[in-house]
Amino acid sequence: MDTKTRRAAEQRLQAFLRDLVRLLGRAERQHWAELYVRGLLLNGERKSIEPMAARLPGADVQALRQFVNQSPWAWEPVQEAVAHTVVDHLLPEATYIVDETSFPKQGTHSVGVARQYCGALGKTANCQVAVSVHLGTDAACLPLTWALYLPEAWIGDPARRAEVGVPSEARYQTKGALALRCLDRVLGWGLAPRVVLADSEYGNSSDFREALHTRGLPYCLQVEAPTKAWPMAPVPPAPLPSSGHGRPRTRPRRRELPAAHSLEHLARALPATAWQTVTWRPGSKGPLTSRFARFPVWCAHQWARGGPLAPREEACLVEWPPEASAPTKYWLADLRGQYLGLVRFVRLAKGRWRIEQDYRELKDELGLDHFEGRSYTGWYHHVTLVGIAYAFLTLERLRSKKNFAMELAPGSAAAPTHAPPAG
Secondary structure, three states, rough: HEEEEEEHHHHHHHHHHHHHHHHHHHHHHHHHHHHHHHHOOOOOOOOOOOHHHHHHOOOOOOHHHHHEEEEEEEEHHHHHHHHHHHHHOOOOOOOEEEEEEEEOOOOOOOOOEEEEEEOEEEEEEEEEEEEEEEEOOOOOEEEEEOOOOOOOHHHHHHHHHHOOOOOOOOOOOOHHHHHHHHHHHHHHOOOOOEEEEEEEHHHHHHHHHHHHHOOOOEEEEEOOOOOOEEEEOOOOOOOOOOOOOOOOOOOOHHHHHOOEEHHHHHHHHHHHOOOEEEEEEOOOOEEEEEEEEEEEEEEEEEHOOOOOOOOOOOEEEEEOOOOOOHHHHOEEEEEEOOOOOHHHHHHHHOOOOHHHHHHHHHHHHOOOOOOOOOHOOOOOOHHHHHHHHHHHHHEEEEOOOOOOOOOOOOOOOOOOOOOOOOO
16 A cells, blocks of 8 residues: 555544544543554554554553543444444445354453353353344445343352443343344434344244344344244134133144144255255355255244244245255245345345454454453443444445555554543
8 A cells, every 4th residue: 555545544544533532522532542443453463452552652551451441431322323334335235144253261350251152262161252233235244233241150240240340230131132132222223124134043043033023123044954834824723612611722732733844844845846046146266056945934933832823924045055965054034025036035144154254354353352351341342442443444445345454554643742641
């Protein structure tokens, strides 16, 4: 990047940050926020506070630590402002992508750390786990908001909570509940309902799918092969005349309904003509192509638990590569009455691939998992500031229509002669 191009990028960065950092209030907070984001964007293997401060003229380690870990600035309004800044650049194709990522940790004192499944390592390990909602298209994707998962052992330990500043009102929430909370936050910012994509961690839950439906959110969620469903609406028999003795039955007996079958069973029963070859996007080794079929289903989750019959029809999409001995992937979708052709349906279902690239770049390039503080507030401040840096990079990439590597000079940001105190 030549000097002129770099100077123009730096000017865009300053303009991008100007309105965002104002939300932090006091001038010293604005200063440290800008410095922190610039530190995240600069080259360097570690993006924790001490090595970043060493690369930033005028930086102060203690002041930056106080700003991130203790300064009482609200992170939600900053995330909201970032969302409003970027949303128009990703419309109309954008979807909401729900997923989770993990941060391996050595000690036991960082907020939320526990022995749990760590996707980053592919095994159970000492780590933090966070749920996030991203706005994504085939061309770009970026996080809108985050929720740190707090295991029950943390919620039930008042002393441990107090040590890291977990709010007194915090209660245990599953990852699905945290995802819904994040989506509610995004909708509360005035962003429009969009299709929600997620893997089977969320799609397998009928409660999660029902919660999306209740919120008016269309969805296309991956599920597992054993999921039971009917290929047509289960119609209970007409109720028998009351005998006048005992309470009338409100649920038909199991034998009075057709058997529900696994999605794999239903997929295998489809005729050969139901399967079509679809190419959905270019890949690193050529076009991505496989065989797919779609069919309506009425899921039996709630019925199997003693609840009501399937509340509504869902569309099931199945992938069965020609070389595979069995179907490999399944999705359930409720698109709120919108019908998609098979190619668009497949592209939608496969749209989650961008979030894995997000996580990789957020960690490798911007130090998402390099935060060394232990506090609840500090963790949310860090991921919010990383989100600001990533949003700027995403807009720069969209602007240039190609991969963009930032090359900021460490001392190029306008800064006071005397660094202000942290706030």
